């Protein structure tokens with residue numbers, strides 16, 4: 392395993408190509424995030440200003456740059472455009488570049504193009520998996536739901552995807568779905584019996600089943616552990632920050648933490664394991 396060369400990777404034209412594509416897809420993900428929870432995904436309409444309804448010219452839809460250029464305001468009527476839009480675009484672009492750096496399927500060395508087909512499969516698996524989790528997380532943060540139209544196809548496609556992945560296999564994917572879904576379903580059921588209310592949503596159950604399917608059963612417990620740690624740290628911090636407001640009932644969706652843990656595990660799990668062993 393060669394040392395990771397950050398400067399060379401930053402200068403690589405492939406990195407910037409992946410960044411640009413990530414930003415473009417991030418722009419599409421914004422549409423998904425807005426439309427899927429509202430049930431209007433298939434409604435054909437051009438992008439319209441939410442303030443005045445005027446059609447938005449395509450040169451005002453350039454990812455990240457348009458928002459900066461327009462300073463977060465619609466050109467037609469000055470309606471504020473949420474910073475969420477450029478953040479999702481930038482986040483997707485950066486995420487895709489990190490996935491490419493983890494699985495550099497094509498690289499240039501001394502003028503030669505080096506192509507690695509196993510890394511291409513890992514890269515394709517990574518961008519689909521991480522992008523779906525990113526969309527689910529933003530929707531979960533905003534609406535406290537994880538849409539079935541995202542989680543169920545994710546579960547259904549997992550065994551097929553696992554067959555093409557260089558490391559995964561059908562068996563670990565199927566066990567991952569059952570284990571991921573099963574553990575959370577049991578927790579949700581016990582919580583409901585004890586508290587007579589839903590603590591853990593079924594959306595989280597399906598999301599973890601999907602994660603188990605796409606990463607294999609080996610990843611399920613680690614994902615839950617890291618997500619719980621992360622969720623506790625953020626939750627306790629928020630309680631400490633907002634201590635003065637006593638009536639505030641803290642409602643923190645778990646989906647984003649599960650997603651973050653799963654993405655981190657996919658991209659840095661091996662490096663982390665190697666590091667812990669050599670340490």
Ligand SMILES: [Zn+2]
Pocket residue numbers: 440441442443444445465466467468469470
């Ligand atoms: Zn407008």
